[in-house]
Each structure stands twice: as C-alpha cells, then as structure tokens.
Amino acid sequence: MARLSRLSVGAPVALELLHPGSRWRIDAPLNLYSHWLGSGLATQAWAGRALQVLDDAEPTGRRVRVRLLEDGYPGWIDPRDLLGHARCIAADQSRLLCEATIAERLPAVLAFADAARQQSNHYLWGGSLGPDFDCSGFTQAAYAAAGVWIPRDAYQQERFCQPVAVAPGCYSQLHPGDLIFFGRPQRCTHVGLYLGQGRYLHSSGREHGRDGLGVDGLDRQLIDPVSVHYRQELRGAGRVVRCHDGSTLP
Incomplete structure (x- = not known):
C-alpha cells in the first residue's frame, strides 16, 4: 500500500500506477x-463510475481484476482501455439513502425504463450501458439513473x-x-421491473x-408465449428499500 499512498488524487491512469487497492473514476x-x-462480458460500466484494482497490471497489458465501487461487482478489464479515460480518486463518500428517499425517486426509475423501451434494442448478456441490456443490467441501470444503487x-x-407477495393473477x-423475479426453485435467473396493473418490463432473449x-x-388470461413462459417461472417480487453506498463493500 506504500505505492498507493504516493498516488495523487486526480492523477491520470498509467499502467505502472494500477496497483492493487488503487481507485479510478472513468x-x-x-x-x-x-x-x-x-x-x-461480465457487465459494462458507464462514464462516471468508479472501480478498484485488485491485481497488479502487467506491462503486456494482460487483463487485470477490478471491482466496481458502486455495487462491488467484479470483472476483468484490459488496462489499456483506461488510458486517457480514468483518474485516481480517494475513497468515495457514503451515499446511503433512506426508504422514503428511494420511493421519491421511483418516477425517475420508471422514466428511464420507458425511454429505454422506446429505443431499438436487443438482448445482450452482460449489457448494462444500453440500448442493449440483459435483464438485471436493465433494472440496475434504471435504478442507477435515479441515483439508487x-x-x-x-x-x-x-x-x-x-419481499413482496405475488402470484400469477394476484x-x-x-x-x-x-422487481419481479423468475427462475427455477434453486435459483433466481431473471428479473423484470413492475409497471402496474400486472405488467412488467424486462429484457429477454x-x-x-x-x-x-x-x-x-x-x-392468467394472457396467452402470449413470453408471458406464459415467465409466469411458469415466477419466484416472487421485491421492493427496493435500501441501496449500496459505493464505499463500504467488502
């Protein structure tokens, strides 16, 4: 960590500065x-997000392990993709929101979802930048657009x-x-954003x-193939009443 301590906040990224523990804003x-x-793809990060380096970067530019600070999500990046596009940052300040504040931001979540739906798009595994999303990348992006991680x-x-009680037709x-969750008894594999009146918006393949x-x-009266398939895999529903703060994740 001695090398990290000599990094100045705001310094542009260079391969020799990508030490374990260093944090960067893209x-x-x-x-x-x-x-x-x-x-x-594991996921995608949009401009403004922050990451922490977990491994030393090699001079060859071989991929290095990182985690995104806002949600703790790990992945591998090509360190050369950061050149000219990232600056060193200090530890993020806490951004925890209370349940009431999150509820106030739901119109912004739904507005993002509606705008995303209007764009030409395809399902993309790992997609979270848009216009192409996977299911959970879409729901995370919708909440992040309102400042809720x-x-x-x-x-x-x-x-x-x-948890919120839900069943087909109820x-x-x-x-x-x-959020509406789908999958097998052993594991949740799909998620959609509830719109009201029994309808939900989701990205599927x-x-x-x-x-x-x-x-x-x-x-139950909806007999289109997509609705029928996911009703059969309905696991439950949930309400977002808390958020990550982007700084205290392990």
Missing part, C-alpha cells in the same frame, strides 16, 4: 469481462430486496418500481420469444 464506457481471456445480478437483487401488493425489452403480464 470518463468513458468500459467493458468488464467474465474471465482473464475471452469475449464473454442495487446489486448487478438478478439473484443478488432478489436477496437485496424486501399482484395487489405490488407497486410500480418493484430469443429463446423465450423476444430479443430485447418488452412488456409482459402476470394475468
């Missing part, structure tokens, strides 16, 4: 990969939320902005009848 979109080699993946979001306890963002429903 000013351009960045792909995080699921492995040190290959094209598989929730976890990245669907199963993490399910654990993070306050959704009176849900509020717009709640071609294997289930759509390629991108679309609205489906919990009503």
